[in-house]
Amino acid sequence: MRVAFVGKGGSGKTTLSALFSRHLARSGEPVLAIDGDINQHLAEALGLDEDHLDAPPLGAHLPEIKDYLRGTNPRIASREAMIKTTPPGRGSRLLRLLGDDELHARHVRRVGDVPLMVTGEFDEGDLGVACYHSKLGGVELYLNHLIDGPGEYVVVDMTAGADAFASGLFTRFDITFLVAEPTRKGVSVYRQYRDHAREFGIRIAVIGNKVTGEDDLLFLKEQVGDDLLTHLVHSPWVRAAEQGRTEGESDTLEPHNRHALDVLRQAVDAGPKDWPALHRHAVEFHLRNARAWADEATGLDLAHQVDPDFVPGPTALN
Template sequence: MKIAFVGKGGSGKTTLASLFLRHLAAETPTPPLLGIDADINQHLAAALGAADDHTQPTLGEHLTAIKDHLRGDNPLVHSAADMIKTTPPGRGSRLIGIDDDNPLYARFVRRVDGVRLAATGPFAESDLGVSCYHSKVGAVELLLNHMVDGAGEYAVVDMTAGADSFASGLFTRFDVTFLVCEPTLRSVGVYRQYLDYARDFDVRVAVVGNKVIDGDDVAFLRQHVGADLLTWIGRSDHVRAAERGDIRPVERLEPANREALRAMRALVDGVEQDWPKFHRQTVEFHLRNASAWANGRAGRDLAEQVDPGFVPGPVSLAG
C-alpha cells in the first residue's frame, strides 16, 4: 500500500508519519516497509531518531541514475534523458517492490529504528533561483509509478506541505492520503483546498486530527471535516519528548494515541488496490506534462512512451 501524509505546514504531518512508520515496524516483525521523506524540510529521519550525518545519498541528487535503472530495456523510452517524472512503466521497464533487493535501494535506503528510509534531499544553495523543489520530488513520482506493492506492504511518504503535490500527478499515487489537521481554521482551510483539487481524481482522503486537547477540539474538527475525520492524536508527552530529541519506543506512546495509529492501519489494510485506475492516472498526467512542456524539450512527442495495454501489478513484477 502507498500512503501519503499531507497537511498544513506545522500541522505535525512529519510527526504522524514517523509514529505510523514506527508503529508498523513494531506491530509486525520485519514488515515490508519503506519510508520516503519528500518534504522540502527534511525532518523524517530525525523524527525517527537518526543522527543528522548527511552521509546517505538522496534521490533528488541522482535522478539520472534512478531513470537509468527504471527504464530498463523499455523500447519506448529512448534514453534516461528522454524520461520525465511522469513517464509510465511499460514492457521492459524495471518495476520495484517495497522490499526488493535492488541497486536503487542499496544505494539510497538506510535503516533507522527498524524503518527503511529514503530521502528526496533538501533544497540546496545551488538550486536557489534556478530550479524548484518539484524537480527533486520527481524522483519520488518516478519510483511510485514503477512500484508494485501488495497487501501487508507499506510505502509511507511524508509529503510537501499544503497543496504543493498538485504541481504534478504525485497526489494520485497513493492508496490512502492521511491529511493531518489541527483544530484551527487555517488547517481546515488546507483540508478544503486539498479536497477541492483532488475531487475529480478519486483520491481517498482520511483526516487525522492532531494537537487535540479536549472535546471542543474534536467537535470543531467534526463540524468542519465531517465523516472524513478518521481519528485524532491527543496531548502527548511522548511526542513532546521526541520534539526535544528524546525518541522513546513507540510502545510507550499513550494508549489512546496508539489506538489512533491502529485505526489508521486498519483503514489502509481494508483498501483494495485498483491497478488499472492507478496506471490510467499515471498515463493521464504523463500526457498532460508531455503536451505542456516536455515534448518541446525532447523534440518529439512523448506520448509515444505510453505502452498500450500494459497495466502494472504483482503479475507484472513477477514477469
C-alpha cells in the same frame, strides 16, 4: 499500500508519518518511509542520532534512476527522453518493495526499525533555477515502477499545504491522510485536498492533531464531517522525543494515541488496491506534462512512451 501524509506546515504531518512508520515496522510488516518534504526532518523524527543520514538522496541521482528503471523499454530511447512522469511499459524495470536491486541498495538506510529514503534538501544551488518538485521526480518514478504486495507499506511525508498539487504525485497513493489542527488554518488545506481528491477518486481521511478537548474535536467534526477518521491528543511522549529525551520507542506512547495509529492501519488495510486507477492517473499526468512542456523540452512526442499493451500490477512482474 502507498500512504501519503499531507497537511499545513506545522500540523504535525512529519511526526505522524514517523509514528505510523514506526508503528508498522514494530508490528513486523515490510515498510519503507520516504521523506518528500522540502524540510527534510523525517529522519530526525524517526530518531536519527547522527548529524545527517548517510543515504544518497533520490533528487541528486535522477539520471541513474532513469537509466535503471527504463531497462529495455523500447519506447524510452535514453535517460534524456525519460521525464519524472514517464509510466512503465514492457521492458521497464519494475520494483518490489525493499527488493534486492541497486536502487534500494543505494538509497535506503535504516533509522531504528524503519528503512528510509530521502529526496534531498533544496539547497543554495537550486535557488532561482529550480523548484523543489523537480527533486520529487525520483519519488514519482519510484512509485510508478513499484509493485507493492499485500501487507507491504510505503509511507511518504509530502510537501506542506497545497504544494503537493504541483505535480501528479498526489494521485500515486492508495490513501492520503490529511493532518489537521483544530483551527481554521488547519482545515483550509483539507478543503483544497477534498476537491482535488473527488475529481480523481482519491481516498482521503482526516486525522485531527493536537486536540486538547471536546471543543477542539467538535470543531473538527463540524469542519470536515465524515472525513474525520480519528484524532490524536497532546502527547508529552512526542514532545520528549522531539527534545531527545526518549529512546524512540513507541510503546510508551499514550494509549489514546496508540489506538489512533491502530485506526490508521485499519483504514489503510480496508481499502482496495486499484492498479488500473493508479496507472491511469500516471498516464494522464504524463500526457499533461508532455503537452505542457516536455515535448518541447525534449524535442520528442512523449505520448509515444505510453505502452497501450502494458498491464499494471503483479502480473507485470512476469
